[in-house]
Amino acid sequence: MLPLRILFASPEVEPFVKAGGLGDMVGALPKELAALGHDVRIICPLYGSVKRVGEWRERAEPLGVEVGPETLWAKVWETTLPGTTVPVYFIEHEWLFGRKEVYSSWPDNAHRFAFFSRAALTVCEQLDWLPEVIHAHDWTVGLLPVMLNTTLRDRPIARAATVFTIHNLEYQGYAPKSIIDFARLPLSEFRADSIESHGQVNMMKAGLYHSTKITTVSPTYAQEIRTPAGGFGLDQVLRYRGGDLLGIVNGIDVGTWNPATDPALPANYSAADMAGKAICKKALQGKLGLAVDANIPLFGVISRFAGQKGLDLLAAALPRVLGVMRVQFAILGSGEAELENAYRAIAAQHPGRVGAHIGFDAGLARLIQAGADVFVMPSRTEPCGLTQMYSMRYGTPPLVRATGGLVDTVENYVESAGTGTGFVFKDATANALYDTIGWACATYYDRREDFAGLQQRGMAQNFAWKVSAEQYVNVYRWAISARERAGT
Ligand code: ADP
Ligand code: GLC
Numbered sequence: 001m002l003p004l005r006i007l008f009a010s011p012e013v014e015p016f017v018k019a020g021g022l023g024d025m026v027g028a029l030p031k032e033l034a035a036l037g038h039d040v041r042i043i044c045p046l047y048g049s050v051k052r053v054g055e056w057r058e059r060a061e062p063l064g065v066e067v068g069p070e071t072l073w074a075k076v077w078e079t080t081l082p083g084t085t086v087p088v089y090f091i092e093h094e095w096l097f098g099r100k101e102v103y104s105s106w107p108d109n110a111h112r113f114a115f116f117s118r119a120a121l122t123v124c125e126q127l128d129w130l131p132e133v134i135h136a137h138d139w140t141v142g143l144l145p146v147m148l149n150t151t152l153r154d155r156p157i158a159r160a161a162t163v164f165t166i167h168n169l170e171y172q173g174y175a176p177k178s179i180i181d182f183a184r185l186p187l188s189e190f191r192a193d194s195i196e197s198h199g200q201v202n203m204m205k206a207g208l209y210h211s212t213k214i215t216t217v218s219p220t221y222a223q224e225i226r227t228p229a230g231g232f233g234l235d236q237v238l239r240y241r242g243g244d245l246l247g248i249v250n251g252i253d254v255g256t257w258n259p260a261t262d263p264a265l266p267a268n269y270s271a272a273d274m275a276g277k278a279i280c281k282k283a284l285q286g287k288l289g290l291a292v293d294a295n296i297p298l299f300g301v302i303s304r305f306a307g308q309k310g311l312d313l314l315a316a317a318l319p320r321v322l323g324v325m326r327v328q329f330a331i332l333g334s335g336e337a338e339l340e341n342a343y344r345a346i347a348a349q350h351p352g353r354v355g356a357h358i359g360f361d362a363g364l365a366r367l368i369q370a371g372a373d374v375f376v377m378p379s380r381t382e383p384c385g386l387t388q389m390y391s392m393r394y395g396t397p398p399l400v401r402a403t404g405g406l407v408d409t410v411e412n413y414v415e416s417a418g419t420g421t422g423f424v425f426k427d428a429t430a431n432a433l434y435d436t437i438g439w440a441c442a443t444y445y446d447r448r449e450d451f452a453g454l455q456q457r458g459m460a461q462n463f464a465w466k467v468s469a470e471q472y473v474n475v476y477r478w479a480i481s482a483r484e485r486a487g488t
Contacts, residue, residue: 016088057077215475287364
């Protein structure tokens with residue numbers, strides 16, 4: 001089969017910049033596509049916080065981006081995804097992207113990302129490299145397919161098919177109507193079956209209507225978002241486009257997420273020799289001020305503090321848990337101030353038993369994956385979730401709510417059969433979570449062999465990107481032939 005030219009247009013790419021799992025996905029899938037022989041390239045904005053990993057080269061030619069009343073001029077930097085030859089282009093525009101935050105809630109977010117969408121297409125034209133398919137990620141690049149379908153229709157770049165991946169339907173990118181002028185889109189697109197929602201422009205909806213094909217990051221989430229309960233107001237669109245929508249579960253980068261080689265850990269270990277895991281636990285207890293004790297179950301959390309993640313349920317369950325169970329908690333996260341304060345307070349009330357680090361810390365995240373005994377993820381909704389897969393790979397059985405990608409990646413433990421990879425509960429209530437923490441705790445104390453079995457089965461799972469990468473290639477080909485048939 002002929003190799004494909006694929007452009008990833010994305011607001012995040014690991015290891016340069018990441019706010020969540022989207023960055024991990026965009027930093028990992030292209031490696032696998034390149035290994036399959038495809039010409040894949042990535043484009044991302046140059047925020048003030050981007051880490052300049054590896055060698056960077058500034059392209060000589062300035063980039064003129066046609067937005068608003070005049071052309072905005074940008075610089076293009078070129079580097080490669082570490083360990084590969086996959087080109088990564090960063091668009092520098094101090095005024096729009098010089099700040100550190102990727103998203104935040106800047107009032108000009110729509111302008112920033114409309115500019116980025118147009119810039120991504122302009123870079124391809126400037127490089128004289130025309131992708132056959134553009135893989136766009138979430139609302140920030142939702143206007144990109146609209147540009148291709150409307151004002152750029154007559155340019156060669158418009159032959160590109162688009163695959164739009166929903167990483168999280170909850171964030172849709174509402175923008176004032178004036179964004180239409182800035183993005184230089186026809187006003188005729190401001191209608192409910194295109195880019196309009198509630199009198200504004202909805203960038204996610206724009207992507208859903210205008211992309212050739214749509215994917216989301218797990219099969220269960222692909223079903224949930226078609227229903228009024230899980231569709232965040234866009235279920236109708238997703239049912240309408242249901243024949244073009246597919247759920248493909250994310251993989252993980254098994255090269256960088258490997259307890260046997262992870263340089264962030266004080267000791268490495270593998271399924272065959274778990275001794276290093278105890279050293280990681282000790283280091284984690286020391287780092288977060290927990291009592292150093294090898295025989296107390298240590299529950300870990302690594303999360304954005306957002307309603308979606310169900311950490312209010314954990315905050316509500318914790319006083320009872322700590323009242324009756326001999327357990328420890330290691331919590332890493334940041335986000336909603338209310339949750340940050342709640343976890344600070346719980347940690348202060350339970351010194352030696354609950355350690356909370358409020359912030360974003362990639363090294364500590366790895367130490368928690370390795371040093372904890374159970375990984376807690378009580379999500380109300382979870383499109384895919386990567387941390388539960390990392391935890392299984394690190395021999396830390398996850399405790400999850402049955403939603404979205406957690407259903408597709410964690411198999412509930414069945415005591416009588418000795419099967420499963422984690423502890424799963426259904427109701428999004430503090431009580432159900434409390435009971436399940438109790439179940440995990442009892443398994444740890446009373447059925448050590450069963451607990452070890454859970455660890456081993458988790459570590460034996462194959463979450464490598466390869467299988468899903470092949471599915472994406474099929475979607476790209478499907479999109480390309482659909483675009484050709486449509487004659488655009
Ligand atoms: P989401 O993208 O919804 O946040 P995922 O599970 O897909 O959830 O991915 C989260 C990613 O972000 C993981 O790589 C996780 O380790 C990382 N992460 C989340 N919060 C933190 C934090 N406070 N510090 C370091 N890494 C974090
Ligand atoms: C989003 C989702 C998360 C998913 C990630 C990568 O941030 O919240 O569930 O794993 O994207 O696709």
